Amino acid sequence: MHPRENPSLFGHAGAEAMLAEAARGGRLAHAWLFTGPTGVGKATLAYRFARWLLAGMPPGAGLALPSEHPVFRRVAAGGHADLLTLSPDSGEGKRVMIRVDAVRQVKRFMALTPAEGGYRVVVLDEPESMDAAGQNAILKTLEEPPTRAVLLMACAAPGRLLPTIRSRVRRLDLAPLAEADMVHVLAAQLPELAGDYRAALLRIAGGAPGRALALASGQGLEMARLAEEALGGVSGPRALALAERVAGREVGPMMQFFALLRAALAAGLRAEPQPAWVARRAPADWAELWSRLGAHAATAEKLSLERKQAVLVALGWLRG
Numbered sequence: 001m002h003p004r005e006n007p008s009l010f011g012h013a014g015a016e017a018m019l020a021e022a023a024r025g026g027r028l029a030h031a032w033l034f035t036g037p038t039g040v041g042k043a044t045l046a047y048r049f050a051r052w053l054l055a056g057m058p059p060g061a062g063l064a065l066p067s068e069h070p071v072f073r074r075v076a077a078g079g080h081a082d083l084l085t086l087s088p089d090s091g092e093g094k095r096v097m098i099r100v101d102a103v104r105q106v107k108r109f110m111a112l113t114p115a116e117g118g119y120r121v122v123v124l125d126e127p128e129s130m131d132a133a134g135q136n137a138i139l140k141t142l143e144e145p146p147t148r149a150v151l152l153m154a155c156a157a158p159g160r161l162l163p164t165i166r167s168r169v170r171r172l173d174l175a176p177l178a179e180a181d182m183v184h185v186l187a188a189q190l191p192e193l194a195g196d197y198r199a200a201l202l203r204i205a206g207g208a209p210g211r212a213l214a215l216a217s218g219q220g221l222e223m224a225r226l227a228e229e230a231l232g233g234v235s236g237p238r239a240l241a242l243a244e245r246v247a248g249r250e251v252g253p254m255m256q257f258f259a260l261l262r263a264a265l266a267a268g269l270r271a272e273p274q275p276a277w278v279a280r281r282a283p284a285d286w287a288e289l290w291s292r293l294g295a296h297a298a299t300a301e302k303l304s305l306e307r308k309q310a311v312l313v314a315l316g317w318l319r320g
Helices: 013-024 042-054 070-076 100-111 132-143 179-189 195-205 209-216 220-232 236-247 251-270 276-280 283-302 307-319
Strands: 031-035 083-086 120-125 149-155 170-173
Touching: 013 042, 013 170, 031 042, 042 070, 042 120, 042 149, 083 100, 100 120, 100 132, 100 149, 132 149, 179 195, 179 209, 195 209, 195 220, 195 251, 209 220, 220 236, 220 251, 220 276, 220 307, 236 251, 236 307, 251 276, 251 283, 251 307, 283 307
Parallel strands: 031 149, 031 170, 083 120, 120 149
Antiparallel strands: none
C-alpha cells in the first residue's frame, strides 16, 4: 500500500499531537523534515498530516481522516489540486533519484494561491535522493517560503542533505517502534504469516513496520537470509551464486541486501550471545566495515556500478 493510501499509523501518537498543536496554535513551520529508519512511518505521517491540513484541520485526537472522507479519497487517487507529491524514479539499471526538473515544480506550486482556500502542501519522499542541482532548487524555496504553503520531507538519511536545507526546516525524529507495537502491526497486517517468519521479521525489521511488510513480500526475506549467510563468510562458487542472486535485473534488491547486511551486522554485535562470525574481528574493525559497506553501496548506486561485482567486493571484505 502506498503511504498516500494508508489509513493506519502505528506508534507515533506523540508526533501527531505535536503537529496538530503547532498547526492549531498558529506555529506551523513552512517546512518539516521527518526523519527515522526506512519503513518507520515517515511518509505515512507526511500524507496523514497533508490530508488533515487539506481537510481544514478537523477536530479530534490525532490527524486521522476516515478512508471514506472525500479528501482522503482524492489524496489516495492523486487528484487533490492543493497537493504535490514527489518521490524517486528510475529507469531499469539506473540510479533511483528525484530529478531536478521535478523539483523545480515545487517553488512554482507553493507560490500559487490555494485552490480550496486552505493550504498548499508538498510531500517530498526521500529528498536525500536529489542531486546537488535538486537540493539547490529546494533551498531557493526554503529561503523565500510562501504563505499558506507547507513542505513535508520524509528522509531516512538527513546527513545527505545540504546543511543549509537542514538549518531551514523543523526536524521531527520518528523512533523505531517497540517490540509490542511491532507484534501488533504484524498481527493486524499479516495474520496468516507463520510464527517463524513473523519472528524473523521482528528480528530484522528494526522496529520499522514498513520494512517488515516490505520484507514479507517479494524478495525481502530471501535478501535477509542471504545477508546473514554473507556475514558467516562465503567464497568460491557459492559467493558467485550469492552475488548473481542479489544482483538480479534491478538495483532495488541489491540496495535492500546491503541495508539488511548492515542491519544484521549491527544486530549481531549487540546480541547476547553473539553469532559465531563476530569473533573473526575486533568490534572496532566490524564498525569500520559497517561504515565501508554503507559507502560502497551508495557509490554503487550513484555511479551505476556493475551490481554483481559490487556484491563480490563486499563478500571479499566480509571474508577478510
